[in-house]
Amino acid sequence: MPQNKHDTGDLLLGFLGGGMMAEAIIRGILGKKVLKPDSIYVCELLEHRREALSTFGVKTTDTASSMLERCNVVILAVKPDVVPLVLGQISSIKPKSQDHTLYVSICAGVTLEALCPPLEEKKMWVRVMPNQPCVVGEAASAFAMNERCSAKHRQIVNQLLGACGAVVEVPEKNLDAVTGLSGSGPAFVFMMIEAMTDAGVRKGLLRTVASKLAAQTVLGAAKMALEFPERHPAELRNRVESPGGTTIAGTVALESGGFRAAVINAVSQATDRSEELGKHK
């Protein structure tokens, strides 16, 4: 798959909603030079957000029609409760089955069926769950496509999301679990970094030093888990735990604090919430 070049031909990418995630994806795409800024349009209601996004050189507007008429790939990046409204806007501007636009939703819980009901003329829809680390090109994204999409659309999705980090295709039924794990996951990891930093400060480290050490520790551990996939995380952990040493004293404390159960519950609750969001259409 070609990357790192302006090799996406006539691809004009539009965003409906220019909030945190739209910005994160734009940063990823521009950072890897998959598109030029003037191939990206953002429809956003808030003036301060349009101003913030203009600094990337992308075109901004507050009317959906001008963006939808131009773009051949459109990413829905509004909150899930706004989806019915913007679907109405899309249908009124591009109603025909001849619509060749590829639509991509990143909205938590919103199913392909809700985006494109079976009785309506089918448009090409992809449901994606990215995450905030798009901002630094280290996202974990998963996607599922509806039956109107083809290999060409898979390639476009891989190219756009690939610019933002790792991408996997999954059955749509897995996307709520993906939302709970990697969509919401950065927040859980930030809590861990925050807590480790506080602990360092409590034990006398400068906050700047503690937060740098905490974040780098998470990065290094994550890199090891990715680079040694054949080693179970418990094996990696055991290598840190010297007999009678410091680490085992800490891991026992985590066990007695219910650390693993708390993390499993966090991902499970976030998954359940994603499923719930999908039921409020």
Ligand SMILES: NC(=O)C1=CN([C@@H]2O[C@H](COP(=O)(O)OP(=O)(O)OC[C@H]3O[C@@H](n4cnc5c(N)ncnc54)[C@H](O)[C@@H]3O)[C@@H](O)[C@H]2O)C=CC1
């Ligand atoms: N924040 C995250 O880490 C992640 C969020 N998501 C999903 O991404 C979507 C967007 O989330 P965020 O970017 O965090 O939200 P956000 O609130 O930062 O951005 C949404 C933007 O849409 C704008 N908007 C609302 N109605 C609009 C309309 N009719 N036309 C144009 N713009 C409109 C709002 O003014 C706002 O700036 C959500 O559906 C969320 O589930 C997915 C993965 C991760």
Ligand SMILES: O=C(O)[C@@H]1CCC=N1
């Ligand atoms: O909290 C949320 O609903 C969104 C979806 C995944 C991450 N943030």
